[in-house]
Amino acid sequence: MSDAFAAQYDPAAIEATLYAAWRDAGLFHARADGAVDPYVVMMPPPNVTSVLHVGHGLNNTVQDVLVRFERMRGRTALWLPGTDHAGIATQNVVERALAKAGHTRFDLGREAFVEKVWEHVKATGGSILGQLAAIGASCDWDRTYFTLDPGLSTAVREVFVRLHEKGLIYRGHYIINWCPRCLTALSNEEAEKEEVRGHIWHLRYPLADGSGHVTVATTRPETMLGDTAVAVHPKDKRYRKLIGRKLRLPLVDREVVIVADDAIDPAFGTGAVKVTPAHDPTDFEIGKRHGLMSIDVMTPEARMAATVPEAFQGLDRFEARKLVVRRFEELGLLEKVEDHAHAVGHCYRCHTIVEPRLSEQWFVKMAPLAKPALQAYRDGRLRFIPEHRGEEYAQWMENIRDWCISRQLWWGHRIPVWYCDGCGKTHVSRTDLVTCQCGAPLRQDEDVLDTWFSSWLVPFSSLGWPEQTKDLAAFYPGTVLVTAPEILFFWVARMVMAGCEFMGDIPFSTVYLHGTVRDTQHRKMSKSLGNGIDPLGVVQQYGADALRYTLVAGMSVGTDVILDPNNIEGTFAAGRNFANKLWNAGRFILTNLEGPTRPLAGGPSALRDDELTLADRWIIARCDATVREATEAYERFRLNDAAAAVYRFLWSDLADWYIELIKPRLYGEAPGGDVARAVALKTFDVALRLLHPIMPFVTEALWQRIPGKPDGAWLPSAGWPRPDGRAASPEALRKFGLVQELVGAVRTIRAEYDVQPGKAVRVAVQHPGAEAAAAFRDEAATIRRLAKVSELIWGESGESVGGYAVLGDGTGVFVPLGDAIDVARECGRLGAEIARLQQLVASQEKKLSNEQFVSRAPADVVGKEREKLATWRDQVTTLQEKRGRLGC
């Protein structure tokens, strides 16, 4: 450590050094041998090429706080980091780079392209992990994984083969979500439904015999080029007679039949539905039931294919839509157009509208996997925070649909399936195959697996599965999964299913879903909106602790974190200021240790009561209460409460009061300096530990300077403070509370009467309660010092002009101010105060004269209310006496 103890905390000067020291000391490494009550957190692996954004910042700060907390409590804490190869996203990045040079991946060919992606990943990939270090993330870097690592790839194949053997993986022709931009199939989850305001067109299809027409309603007129039927409900009287009749499809001049199908809702649209089996899932099912033809009318890029009339060929689907509508209009077959809002799927990577498309893909049968995963939730073995998220999980599990896992990409785990063109056999294999048993060469399936097909395995694949490793034995199942709600279904739910299927147990028992970081208009932060906050910029300018504190203090269970990208200073200053406050409090305590002090091996309570002042006992009690509050808050994931508790203790109690009032003792102007030093140091030490999970750097920087700290000891492994029964003292809290009230009252009077800051005043304390009297005697020096009081008078001061106040326990406070004050103003003030109290008295009397209340409310409640009334009455009497003496 540098010896500089500057008046201003400089995070940039110490963060990197401290982080390296922790890492080099092996503090973040969890040993599988002799692991103690393991606490395991799987980091949601960021995309390998991504750059840290504030969402990552929030997610990883939360994980780090939890992990540091549990590690300090002595548990073997494993926070396992990794990166995701992110199939579509990463391939897109490299393809865009190629496009700039005027090339496509097809120009390069598969092998060269994949090589290129690897180059890109090796050159730039994983830098996000270094960025996590910059915010203080205490992950076990020795175990960092990449989803394309050999070990994880083995796990992927193992899982594919096992599921296939169980009949849970199959290949088939179905309507899937197709992204015409990424040129790949997507899962249902990857096609994000978004409300789109469009139109619904009513198109007339003439009957083949010219005897009339049927009107169909559609939101996608261009698909009519691929219609092979019109369907109506079998019981729909309007159309019953037409079932089986033929229609002549305009534009394509094809005859299509009218079929009856239960899937049709007679109440919607016209009750007659055009059927396009190749471009709509419902139509596909109808087509299967009625043996209809499927005509694919689009190319992979969603242009009109060679299967449509020449006039439409090559047109983009939306151009084709316009043209179809125009043609219908020209033919007099466009009945009407209505506005219509409906949910349309968008590619989650490039936001292009997905096209439902018939194609051959690989699927995982999900229902059997969902069963135990749902059961775990129903049993209470898997819990969600906030709780209501569990219902979303359950709903999804209950309505689960099969998972399309094949992607028409090149970057990813290639599907471990080989086809023989000789004998036609299909081989599913753990190892690469070259030749078929029949002697013919094999060719591997061209597709790769969905990126999530590797990430759903990480709770065990990252620990060495399918090998039975020590890590796996020690750290599976894990403990908590921390993430944003967005990937609940993509990742969390699937991990639970994989854990149940392959490990026989859920991978974690708690899912903590924190909010999303949004701007003040509640918009998600994103590059395209330009409303993002660069966490690394914040770290540079304000320090990692300020970033972390702001994120943690701003979050509460179940709500989003709102930050203002247009007011970075206002957003992060509080965190920076707090770090600086801490730094200066520490600077004061640590530089005032010269002179005798007490070794406090057993904690503050090791001091004998008779050598502690009221203030000492108070701060010790407050410290102890803070230990309880903070610990419970961390345990309950109420990180903002933990932050607030320690903030209050450090700033309001320790800095504002205790440090101020022990100054005379430290300077040798009052006895007990050794005890004050010991108490200040010890309570400060405790506070540093309590705050370390949230603000690791500044706490460590200060803790390293604590004298007597064992050589080579670091805060992350320094242990967690325990609540101490002997330290708790309600009596000290009450009594010192009265001292604070008294000081506050005098300060208020001083301010109200513009008494010069340097000028001392006298204070008369009148009919104090027993505790107040004792407290004021004990802390007379404190009162004199903090309220600038020259003399504490017991009873009457003999003067009549001055400021009055009444403390909560009824003690009167009179500050004689001689001619220096405005009598009329003080009379008014007293009058207002009396009126306020009288109102309270009146409503209290009413309450207590209410027979219903007195008889029905619990006795202790009634007793308390009576006490309140008595106190207020006393206060009124006191104030009226004062008013009388002022001659109001």
Place this chain on the structure above:
RNA sequence: GGGCGAAUAGCUCAGCGGUUCAGAGCGCCUGCCUUACACGCAGGAUGUCGGGGGUUCGAAUCCCUCUUCGCCCACCA
């Protein structure tokens, strides 16, 4: 179309086992460079706790309803 959250000081939010609960931080106003800190100290103002109705001796706190935001799910073309 289903399901679910949230509405409390100018801002972000606590408080929701009913009876000192109307609070915190930031912001704002006033006075202070008091030998740890002006990224500071002291003092202060601000809210019919979204509207309406109900239960109760008593409701931000429980129930109903309305309004406004937000989230999740959904093959009504």
